[in-house]
Amino acid sequence: MAVQRVDPTRLRRGRLVSVAVVAVAVAFSPTVAPLIDRLLHPPQTAPLTLPLLSTPPSTSAEVQAYARQVQTFQSALDELQVGERRRVTLSEQHFQVFLQAWPLLGDARTQALLTLLTAEIRNQNQARGRRSVFSSPEAALNNAEDWLRFLSWATVPSHAPNRVPRAGLRGAAELEAAAPVPMAVRTVLGHAQDIRAAASAAHLAPGMLAAIVDNEQSGQGKLYGLAGVLRTLTDTVALRTSESLGESGLSGNLSQTVGLAQMSWQDxxxxxxxxxxxxxxxxxxxxxxxAEARRALSNARAGLLLTASRMVGYLDEQEGKSARPHISAQTYFTGPGWHNNPALLSSGQTWPYAWNGFFKACLYGVLLAD
Incomplete structure (x- = not known):
């Protein structure tokens, strides 16, 4: 298909107009001003104190399942040259995390969590030259316990005889207030039908796709993920510029990604x-x-289908097409990781976007009933 050449003079004029529109909007827009004010003066809320998570006694089946992870965890501690007394304490806490996770997440997701913990602790070895989320094994284990406490509070009835995780126990605002990191539960649940439909069509786990949406949308005003307070504005300017001039020009540099999952129009x-x-x-x-790609990504249903398609491509590359459907517990980490930074994931690194994405996927796996 022949591409129509854009007049350079017209393109330069369009770029100047884009800059002017952004500058004026930032300065005077009644929509943007409150967002900036919220960024500079975030609301102060008292953190919720969640109940401690009890550690149930272990069964022989659980001990056998845990044994599959012991050697790799101890090897990671060897790399950090952990002393014996500290090793004993860390080993006890590691086993405790397993016992807390097993009834809450099930075998597959618990094994995926322990694999993630081992990778994180290995990456704390500075000789590897890799990114890690935390600076110590203790911090990683403590954060995992914080997430498990939140997941239990969010999904497990406290007085039910059968403590099986289920949806509907907490409101979206409650979940956002109690979460260990910023979350966009209201946004995700508001698009639950579109997320389920896209995940089902592409044969992905809905919880994993929901975690990606949450990571991106919870970045509003937090510089987390690819979001920011001017995202909606710059997306609109880039779309209008591309529609009128054939390409977005400078405004497109401010809006590289679009939609609920912040996918690039090029992808x-x-x-x-x-x-x-x-x-x-x-x-x-x-x-x-x-212009057509930006418009499609701005539509929730279409944008999520495009995001799901891209995710299938990444997971095909990592796991092979023979692994379809890509719904394993491992994708709860690798899915958000691939979406955010394929280079970091493929080199075995751990970073907050993917780490938190795993636990968010576990939550949405229940809320959206994977």
Whole structure:
């Protein structure tokens, strides 16, 4: 398909207009001003104190399951040259995390959690030159326990005889207030139907896709994920500029990613062949240029389908097409990791986006009933 050449003079004029629009909007917009004020003066709320999570007695089946992780964990401690007394304490806490996670997450997700913990602790070895989330094994284990306490409070009835995790125990605002990190539960649950539909069509775990949306949307005003207080504004400016001039120009540099899951319009255009392969239906003609891709990504249903298609491509590369459907517990970490930074994930590194994404996926796996 021939690409129409854009007049350079018109393009330069469009770029200047884009800059002017952004500057004026930031200075005077009644929509942007409250966002900036909220960023500079975040509301102060007292943190909720969640009940401590009890450690149930171990069974022979649990001990056998835990034994699969002992050697790799101890090897990670060897790399850090942990002393004997500290090793005993860490080993006890590691086993405690396992016992707390097992009834809450089930075997597969518990094993995935322990694998993630081992990777994180290995990455704390400075000789490896890798990123890690925490500076010590204690901090990693403590944070895992904080997440497990939150997940139990959020999904397990406290007085029910059968303490099986289920949805509907807490309101979205409650969950956001009690979460260990900023979360966008209201946004995710507001798009639950679209998330389930996209995950089902692409044969992915809904909780994993929901975790990606949460990571991106909870970044509003927090510089977390790819979000920011001016995102909606810059997305709109870039879309309008690309529609009128054929490309977004400078405004596009401020809006590289679009939509609930913050996917780039360039990646969206690359999904056409995989859409055909997976039998996905966008519900509209597949985008052929920047403006159409931005418009599609701005639509919740279409944007999530494009994001899910891209995720299948990444997981095919990592696990192989033979592993489809990609719904294993391991994807609760690798999915958000691939979405955010494939280079970090493929080199075995751990970082907050992917670490928190794992636990968020565990939560949404219950709330969206994976």
């Amino acid at each position: 969206a255009l690359l999904q056409k062949s995989r859409f055909h392969e997976l039998g996905l239906n966008l519900g509209q003609p597949f985008p052929e240029n920047e």
